[in-house]
Amino acid sequence: xxxxxxxxxxxxxxxxxxxxxxxxxxxxxxxxxxxxxxxxxxxxxxxxxxxxxxxxxxxxxxx
Amino acid sequence: xxxxxxxxxxxxxxxxxxxxxxxxxxxxxxxxxxxxxxxxxxxxxxxxxxxxxxxxxxxxxxxxxxxxxxxxxxxxxxxxxxxxxxxxxxxxxxxxxxxxxxxxxxxxxxxxxxxxxxxxxxxxxxxxxxxxxxxxxxxxxxxxxxxxxxxxxxxxxxxxxxxxxxxxxxxxxxxxxxxxxxxxxxxxxxxxxxxxxxxxxxxxxxxxxxxxxxxxxxxxxxxxxxxxxxxxxxxxxxxxxxxxxxxxxxxxxxxxxxxxxxxxxxxxxxxxxxxxxxxxxxxxxxxxxxxxxxxxxxxxxxxxxxxxxxxxxxxxxxxxxxxxxxxxxxxxxxxxxxxxxxxxxxxxxxxxxxxxxxxxxxxxxxxxxxxx
Numbered sequence: 001x002x003x004x005x006x007x008x009x010x011x012x013x014x015x016x017x018x019x020x021x022x023x024x025x026x027x028x029x030x031x032x033x034x035x036x037x038x039x040x041x042x043x044x045x046x047x048x049x050x051x052x053x054x055x056x057x058x059x060x061x062x063x
Numbered sequence: 064x065x066x067x068x069x070x071x072x073x074x075x076x077x078x079x080x081x082x083x084x085x086x087x088x089x090x091x092x093x094x095x096x097x098x099x100x101x102x103x104x105x106x107x108x109x110x111x112x113x114x115x116x117x118x119x120x121x122x123x124x125x126x127x128x129x130x131x132x133x134x135x136x137x138x139x140x141x142x143x144x145x146x147x148x149x150x151x152x153x154x155x156x157x158x159x160x161x162x163x164x165x166x167x168x169x170x171x172x173x174x175x176x177x178x179x180x181x182x183x184x185x186x187x188x189x190x191x192x193x194x195x196x197x198x199x200x201x202x203x204x205x206x207x208x209x210x211x212x213x214x215x216x217x218x219x220x221x222x223x224x225x226x227x228x229x230x231x232x233x234x235x236x237x238x239x240x241x242x243x244x245x246x247x248x249x250x251x252x253x254x255x256x257x258x259x260x261x262x263x264x265x266x267x268x269x270x271x272x273x274x275x276x277x278x279x280x281x282x283x284x285x286x287x288x289x290x291x292x293x294x295x296x297x298x299x300x301x302x303x304x305x306x307x308x309x310x311x312x313x314x315x316x317x318x319x320x321x322x323x324x325x326x327x328x329x330x331x332x333x334x335x336x337x338x339x340x341x342x343x344x345x346x347x348x349x350x351x352x353x354x355x356x357x358x359x360x361x362x363x364x365x366x367x368x369x370x371x372x373x374x375x376x377x378x379x380x381x382x383x384x385x386x387x388x389x390x391x392x393x394x395x396x397x398x399x400x401x402x403x404x405x406x407x408x409x410x411x412x413x414x415x416x417x418x419x420x421x422x423x424x425x426x427x428x429x430x431x432x433x434x435x
Contacts, residue, residue, distance in 0.1 A: 001260070001407040019404055027409055028389045030396065035404040055260045 003027030005051045005059075014042045016062060023047075023059055038062060081123035085335025092333065093117035096228070105235035109208065109326050113228065116330020117338075134331045137324050141223070146325045147213035148293040151424070153318030154209070155297025156310045158388065158420065160272055162413040164264040168368070169380065169411075173418025175364035176384030177426045179204030179357025184430075187349050192342075195219045198430040200346050203230045204353025205423025206237070206387035212329060213290060214427040218434050224333035225343040229350035237390040240351070242398050244358045245382050253369055254402035256377035261410040269302040280425060286435070287428025294424065357385040361415065383412040386419035 003025040010022045016036045023034040040062040047059050074080055096114030100107035120128045128134045140146040163169060180201045187197035195218040202214045203226060211230040215223050233240065246254075273295035281288040300310040365381025379399060383391040392412035399408040 001410050028393070028413070030389075030393050030409065032396065032407065032409070033400070033404070037405060 001027060001032075002052065002054050003032065005047050005049050005053055006031060007049060008045055008047070010042050010045070010060075012042050012044060016040060016042060025053065034059065036062060076124075078123050078125070083123070083335065085339055086121040086123060088339055089121040089333055089335045090118055092338065093121065093330065096330075099232075099235075103235075106231045108322055109231050109329075112323055112326025113231070113330040113333075116327040117224075117333035118330075119327070120331045120334060128331055134327065138328045138331060140321070140324055141212065141216045141328045142220075144213060144216060144289065146321050146328070147209035147216075148289045149321045150209040150318055150325065151290050152293040152297040153313045153315075153321070154388075154420065155273070155294040155299075156301045156313040158294075158298060158301075158417055159413070160298060160417050161264055161269065162261045162410050163415075163417050164268055164272060165261045166411070166414050169414035170418045170421075172361050172364055172368070172381040172384040172415035173386075173420075173422040174384070175381060176357045176361035176386075176415070176419055177205060177422045178360035179353040179355070179385065180423070180426050180430075182356045183349050183353035186352060187345075190345055190349070192345075195434050196222060198434055199226055200349050201353060202226075202423070202427055202430065203233065203346075203350035204357045204385070205419075205426055206230070206234055206354060206357065206385040206391070207420060207423045208234065209325075210290060210386075210423050210427045212325070214430060217431060220332075221337055222342070222346065223329060224338050225346045226350075227329045228333075229347050233350055233354050234387050234390060237354075237385075237387050238394055238397075240354055241358050241382055241385075241391065241394045244355050245362055245379055245394070245398055248359060248362045249366070249378050251402055253366070253378050254399060255406065256369070256374060257403065257406050258375065258377050258380070258408060258411045261414070266302070266304070270299065273298040273302065276421070280421075280428075284425050284428035284432065286431035287425050290424040290427065291421065294420065354385065358382045361385060377406075377408055377411065380408060380412045380415050384415040384419045384422065386416070386423045388416050388420060389413065391419070392416040 006026045007024040018039045019035045021033040022036045025032050043063050044061040093114040096110045099105040100110035126132050183204050184197050184201035187200045199215040199219040202211045208230050212227050215226045277295040280291045297313045300306050361381035361384035365378030368376040369378045379395045383395045395412035396409040399406045
């Protein structure tokens with residue numbers, strides 16, 4: 001789904017759990033929570049707030 | 064003439080002397096609508112002018128509503144059937160039909176949700192409304208304010224106040240009304256279904272769509288032409304890519320100006336005699352039933368598509384077929400993500416959602432033709 005990144009909840013080095021909301025994007029004036037598909041440590045965040053993102057695009061790298 | 068006599072004469076010329084109990088009741092209703100708009104943010108763009116319009120016409124002796132009065136002139140836009148199609152011009156300029164064009168089969172879901180209209184028509188007739196009144200009440204199930212106002216102004220002008228208020232209130236309440244109906248009719252496994260991404264469609268298709276839809280609809284259901292024609296003209300402005308100025312005006316300034324007049328004019332139909340009746344309560348009940356049946360019908364066809372597609376279609380997107388753009392699609396997104404946090408159905412639900420706008424306008428045309 002296409003939308004705009006509104007808020008990034010984590011940064012490099014943060015530990016995340018599976019299902020934790022790591023990013024909020026906005027589409028059709030609606031805030032949509034994006035959960036992490038796995039548990040791990042954030043290595044890199046590839047987008048910044050305001051960026052337009054598409055389906056299947058890499059948002060961050062979690063090890 | 065004594066001083067007392069002068070004071071007494073002045074008092075009888077004020078509104079206080081002429082204010083009826085019904086007027087006072089309607090001032091409270093107007094105040095309630097404004098409260099719901101401001102404090103609860105229920106469709107504030109409409110409920111605030113509607114509520115204020117109701118207050119204006121329930122303050123007696125101003126003559127504002129009589130022939131030649133301010134509201135009498137503003138009401139011309141509804142009497143003539145001009146305002147709702149102008150709103151549709153703006154809606155068309157705002158609407159991206161891409162999700163529908165990408166998955167044209169979702170058009171059927173937008174049609175199924177109109178079933179609420181026809182079942183409510185029968186229910187209203189059974190409760191003693193005549194056909195024109197029943198059709199106007201039933202169109203609340205189309206979950207589209209301008210369409211409801213248009214049809215009612217053509218068929219049963221005297222019910223415009225309660226019908227418009229019911230239509231806009233239920234649209235604001237879509238996030239509360241729909242989820243229980245959706246959950247009752249689907250299993251968690253069905254709600255978890257992840258659908259394939261909505262693919263972009265070519266510019267040529269986007270430009271041809273409004274033109275061909277207008278021609279096909281106007282030939283099939285001529286009475287739907289004013290609504291569909293303006294909706295599609297607005298959409299052509301949007302997709303043409305060379306008339307950005309017209310597209311922006313239609314979806315901002317023009318629709319805002321018309322919304323002000325439409326709201327005040329609708330509010331002016333809320334006189335005590337026509338609003339404080341048993342009929343209003345029945346209309347509000349029937350409208351709710353229309354919404355729920357529409358949601359259920361869309362969801363059930365969604366389930367059929369789930370079976371036929373061997374589990375590729377999430378049946379919930381059928382619930383978005385009840386127009387109410389984009390609230391109904393947002394509901395599907397929310398309920399879907401609750402079942403499966405990694406599921407993003409919003410764009411998939413937009414297909415039936417925008418199809419619902421076309422579907423309810425066509426349903427209005429069919430009802431007009433039947434009543435004609």
